[in-house]
Amino acid sequence: MSATWGAALVITLAIGPAFGLTKTNQLSNDIVNSITDTWKLINEGYKDDVSADVIEMMRYVNKRLEEAERKVLNVGPVISMLGKEMKRGTRLELKLNDMSNLLYRLETSHSTMKNYLDYYESIDESTMEDFARYCVSHSPESLRGLVERINLLMVNKEDILLGWSILGLILQNVKEEHPDLCELQMSQHQLIFDMYNTISLAEIKGYAMMQFSWMLLRIYGKGNFTQEASLTRQRYGQRTNQTAAAARAALSLAKRDLHRCDPAAHKEGVTYDMVKRLLQGYIENEVDMNSDGTCRENCAYYTVAENKNCYQDLFCKKQTRCGGRIIDCTFLESDMWVCQPNYRHDHRRYEWIKYESGRTLGHPDTCSGSVTKVDSWWKWNLLHCSYCFCLCEEDIHDNRTQRFFSLGESVADVENNKVVTGLRLVKYGRVFHLQISQGTLGERGLVTPGSWVEPENKFDPKDYEVNEGVDFHTLTYEKRAIDLDELDSPSGHVMTGARFRMIGAHLHFEIRSTPFNYTTGALSHQKSVWISNDNTDGTFTPRKKLELSAPDIPTRSGMSLPVDSQHDQYMEFTHTDMNKDAAQNTVPFIDIQPVEPLKGAALLSGAGIIHRGASGSGGFLAAKVITYDFSKHVQAELPSEENYHEDDTTDFVPVVN
Template identity: 70%
Template structure:
């Protein structure tokens, strides 16, 4: 059972270092080619078959045996190095847990695949052990192991590899149905919560499975080819044709596996975002824009300089607080020092529950009118309940309490509605790329922050860390300028564009920023060309990618409306992505009836989006909205992982220096 559990993780063992594994696999391929050339060149000494039971000089026999075992040891050390670098993950366990007990096709085939891969790994481990103990082993031990590696028996290595391949490329699709890649794509949908938790895109999930299966093929091919060589040394035959057939079958399997992987990768989604956490916690999983538009009670007598009640509430579309008449309710609440907008009359008399703390971001917990109408949740009041009544003046004019929106003064410390326009960049001059993105709040300002990693050969990424914010400031600082360093959300300028941006082919993401286009806060990414083989960036050729669509274009952006939005942490269902590329939305107040308009929505999701803990290559990112009708939802970041499908290919080992009289060289497939 321990071995089985261990190799449940092996199917996606690359989930946190997938690209690093690809790089290490390529090192194995290079080493395998070098070893195979050495074997071919030295076959005149090592490769002549003889009868080991008589008339042979034992030291010569041992030298030839050791020559092959030394080469096996080299391959084993390389594979061991790869396995040592793999961080265990719960990728397969996640899929098995989700399907556990259902008896689904995916669950059954995942169990079968992990069982087969564990057998290949167990055989590889045994081979390593034999190489270590070769001086103490009898010839019959190595001979029996070599015979098992090339046997036609159902439980032998060739049969195991065939069964692995049958799960990826079913020989009779009309009977066996989808391959394993297809079943995974079918099971792991767009909003699969475990992918959010594991931080893997569908594309990465398939690619990791492909790499793990390819590594098992390399192990099996190495064991089979060296087994033919050992059996030839032991005088069991020439095995030239058998080794050639092994090579051909390996090539066919590798080509078909690559084709199946490419087909699945072309269908797999590469975007990734965070889902709802188990518990929403301010400052940990989300932050809030505060005091942009907030429900506010004010008597009309305090909305004009004359202190009169000649108008009605609707008259005051834009006003200011002008005083506090006779220290009535106005003296018991914090006055709005900014603009007072869109006043309306609800009812004359009410009870108001106010928080205990003057610094609470809410002005009211709830408002309950005499008719029974309630704004907010009036079950209990943890603060202070105050009776608020409108009055008649000189029995002629009614001084009504209005329900308005307060856009608080930007100099008020409770106001938190500023977005940094400073670029967030990876250190591309040191060949670093963006590996993650998040929205963070420092002081009263929201920033984009990126994580970076060092780009290596063939898409490998060495994880780094989160890049320190380039500029930490307060809007009151004299050295920063509005419109250049930061943007202030206002009633007129509270729109944010929702876009999903991707770098051109041959480019990777090296930065992100907000900038203003008209009244819209706009998202952009920095794309930098790179050489896939060498991993070198060309930062001097970088460009900023954006979707500069405005209201004045032929096909303007569409607005994502928030309908009667409650605060999102009250939702009892998961909030999926409901935005699409080329939309925009406006920050607004929470619903008047549900929350007394006390919060600004959407909330800001500050959970980091960092696939594979910073070891994944990214080609794009976006700003999205997660929500449902009736909820304010969350504004969030997303990433788009790099498309590796173009690099998944199988090439047959070179025929150069290969002769029918020689044993087949060991050259793993190039993927």
């Protein structure tokens, strides 16, 4: 690098914007300043090494562009996804095809220029001149023409805010055809933002190549071109402002939340897990639910009971007794056939129950275990000893009971500038935990992916060093509610942790939020706060309950289950429908798929606990995340040619919502 251009570059890079720009916005400013500095050197008449200055400047620009490209999502998979279900000949399809073609041609020209720069000393001057004239020609097929046609796709001259812009059409298509973007694991906001960054990089490349061309033609003595270069700069400023306006409009309408949808195939322990033996259908004779061994009452009498004995080793001897509370008994019919699983550790007590009338609970097609005839009887020909259908809340010390939620915090290593990049519910042993992934936050929202953070305390509820209500929560008949909330950080903050805590009888979700400097990426970890929606049943507008109507096992659903919960709701864990499943499972199931946008390379500002389900299904309890709002940082005002050396602060002042 020559000394003159190197000195100018140092001055340029020392200048920061007065607002938090995106990475591509700042790159644009740096490149514009570098080009302006080089023009000053040319105009000041350093004849001996001006050619070397120009070449060094363009090599520097290319290096910056290559660094930026590695940090911007390749939008090829996005375009491919959008095209899968798109009708032929639609407006969006035509625009996407045009955009892909134009970007490919621009990239080809840029690759040609990089090759010429690599071998500049041996490239003939006529070749370089020919390339330069192609770049700045008025022909619609020239590089200048490509850049202007890209701009036409990005903005609508009649309505610059959204109108017919390709970003607006993409957003419309996504909302209609791919509202969850589960295929790519990115939010609508991320998709639009990354498309904007891709287009912005193309515009920067085009601008740099045109300015380089004017410089070459000046060096080769073909003219002065000072005014042409100035007009090129002005036009670039107009295009980038228009693109930024279109992006901000689309970003303001794009959803920032993201969750996982149903996988191609459900697999326990991989895509979902279950709360087990909370409330489970259970057959018990009334004679075994009282200490006297009598049948003086009826099934409905036993609202809360326990197993007291096993009268004459009848059916009670052939099944696993309920070691906890027996709840809400009811009489259905006297005599039945019961299919019990053949597997000792199966979480089900029964595969199905079939009564003499033909009524069935569950699916009686096959039986993997043994079928037992179970008949009620008369005692002393006076009292009818009926078999009741009840719910068993199993003893918490039974290892088959899995209904515990950790109350421990899952937090990022903020002291080393790490932030949350993903969230999932996961079960270790018999306990469900919130688990985060973390990455390192850099300047202007850049996140370097890290790894999943193992919970600090993996424990079993029977361990002597942990306490109910402090370290974990046990779901019971009375305390089985969980709050459904979607929480976001204030402006200028990012998410750095998550936890459950108890509010009354409700399991409650919270996130930790930390302020940060957008320009530098530095976290102010001492100012971290926990954010929650502490709405309770005693408030003026209490939470609304999400009811599960006759819920079946969610993996039996033949459809993808959408999000059916809303912020500020709650739901209760319950049993599956008696007729559909003999009340053998606890629903909702727990979706344990990781929610980690862009494989841990995305900045998050919030998260939530949601329910995915439909009428007649128990659904899934799941985590969701909220990606950071970049719209406030999409700026395109270029530094003044006269005053671009003025001192500016790089401090980011959050915008108050």
